[in-house]
Amino acid sequence: MSQAAVKIQQASPLLSVNNIEVVYDEVIQVLRGVSLDVPEGEVVTLLGPNGAGKSTTLKAISGLLKTEDGEVTRGDITFMGERIDKKNAEDVVRSGIFQVMEGRRIIEDMTSIENLKLGAYTRNDAQINQDIEMVFHYFPRLKERTGLAGYLSGGEQQMLAIGRALMARPKMICLDEPSMGLSPLLVKEVFGIIEKINKDQGITMLLVEQNANYALKAADYGYIMESGKIVLDGTQEQLLSNEDVKEFYLGGGNEERKSFKNLKSYKRRKRWL
Amino acid sequence: MSSLTMRPCGDFRTSYKQDNTIFETKTIRYAAILSIIALCFAPLLVDSYFITLLIQISYLGIAALGLNILVGYTGQISLGHGAFFGFGAFASAWLNTSFSIPVFLCIPLAGFLTMGVGMMFGAPAARIKGLYLAIATLASQFIIEDFFARAEWFSGGSAGSMAEPLNLFGFVFDTDQSFYYVALFSLVFMFIWGCNLMRSRDGRAFVAVRDHYLSAEIMGVKLNKYRLLSFGVSSFYAGIGGALYAHYLGYVSAEGFTIFMSVQFLAMIIIGGLGSIKGTLMGVIFMVFLPEALEGGVGLMKMTDWGNIPMVVDGLAYIKEMAIGLVIIGFLIFEPEGLAHRWTQIKNYWKFYPFAY
Secondary structure, three states, X not given: OOHHHHHHHHOOEEEEEEEEEEEEOOOEEEEEEEEEEEEOOOEEEEEOOOOOOHHHHHHHHHOOHHHHOEEEEEEEEEEOOEEOOOOOHHHHXXXXXXXEOOOOOOOXXXXXXXXXXXXXXXXXXXXXXXXXXHHHHHOHHHHOXXXXXXXXXXXHHHHHHHHHHHHOOOOEEEEEOOOOOOOHHHHHHHXXXXXXXXXXHOOEEEEEEOOHHHHHHHOOEEEEEEOOEEEEXXXXXXXHHOHXXXXXXXXXXXXOOOOHHHHHHHHHHOOOO | OOOOXXXXXXXXXXXXXXXXXXXXXXXXXXXXXXXXXXXXXXXXXXOHHHHHHHHHHHHXXXXXXXXXXXXXXXXXXXXXXXXXXXXXXXXXXXXXXXXXXXXXXXXXXXXXXXXXXXXXXXXXXXXXXXXXXXXXXXXXXHHHHHHHHHOHHHHOHHHOEEOOOEEEOOEEEOOHHHHHXXXXXXXXXXXXXXXXXXXXXXXXXXXXXXXXXXXXXXXXXXXXXXXXXXXXXXXXHHHHHHHHHHHHHOEEOHHHOOHHHHHHHHHXXXXXXXXXXXXXXXHHHHHHHHHHHHHHHHHHHHHOHHHHOHHHHHHHHHHHHHHHHHHHHHHHHHOOOOHHHHHHHHHHHHHHOOOOO
């Protein structure tokens, strides 16, 4: 076992999801027993193909399942020793988890600064203006963009969404596909800032991603989901060196290059589930 | 920015503070203050019929702003705004006659009473949205109308109820000219209050509920609280508007507060511009002056040769009614974002004249 793995096992997890099952509309079972631990101060990533249940896992954590007729039917979710799986979304925010939704979802009819102030909705202290400066420190280009937030570019909107999460001073931020729809250079920039925020502020991150390459580089620990179950987990090094992960997510194993036809049939034979 | 008349073209705002001011530039602020001062001299300059129109704009404007906060800013819908307006009118008269509370206290109290009623009828908003909510609020219109007809202790039943004129430190505001100042003050006060509400934490929460309720929820905004609160604020405005109306006319009867009035309020804010404070006022001015303008047009027609043809003379009354409908449809087609948007475009045109984009 590598050193990092030992470290993670020793730290008591900030968030732990224990064997949850999620059913939508009382018939569609999406999660079939998912367990994961997010230790304090770490970046943990959750990878998997479309429809694996990554976003559903996040929604279960942040309490948004109810709005989509979903329900946690088994298992529990604890955050700082407190059960949150029965809480409303607005109470989960108050206990310290802030979700950055897929597709950014900033309020387009407001200016950037109003969006940031909205992020600080749950707070009532005098340091909000200082925190806005702090967000501008991480995202300097937001400072110059006056006017409505709807006119920001996709990357700037993503930055605004992350900045808005910082404004709530959360203990943990859940990011749902921050790389969605961004150019490779911007993805790099955004991930760089995510790592920086994690280091400077000690905010725990749970990162759901399709872009496995960047996500694994940023993360300390990773889980891989498929069809509503965790199929593999490990530290950054373990996952990066795993042959299956390379084959399925990072592109190409270290065997010699196969033709696409071979690759396809090989994949079909060798699935985790 | 510093000069009064010349402004650079394009996006001249350089800081977030400038994005958030009530008036966009100093020029606009001075213009607003000057026009309020000019309006103070209106009773000396124009005849009293025009003053009654201005008073009408004031109380309807206050109520319409409430509806715009609900519909334009929070994204809910209400088809019972006319009934809330009426409730405010009756409540103020009732408080004044039954408990002999002075009128200047009755008006805000009526606002709060209406707020309570509005929140009660707004409660379905916690569960339903869109068209379903529209129908649920339609129920409030009919229930309240029925209440006016039956609750004689409150509204005087079919006879209606009397409302005393406003009396402040011995000065009685019983003429059009004197009440005009009360109406003007209330209008300015309520509009500034509305502007500031929208710049506050609660205002941002309203807009977030409208634009994306899921992201509002994961930022900790309590959706149901804000949906209900927006019904409350909206009915508060309606109640204040109604109370002013009651003490201006001196007599309230239930006939005026029908579904037609509710639809008229909706028409005002749609024509003026949803989610725009100045648009609200423009829409109200438009809806109040449109019948007057058409009346004037009919008068002119009668003076020409056309006026001798009986069919035209008889038809003019109907043409007037139809023209109002036509103008509204025309607005929805050609200016769906309302008068506020058109105003911005006209301003831009002159700012760049003759070098239009």
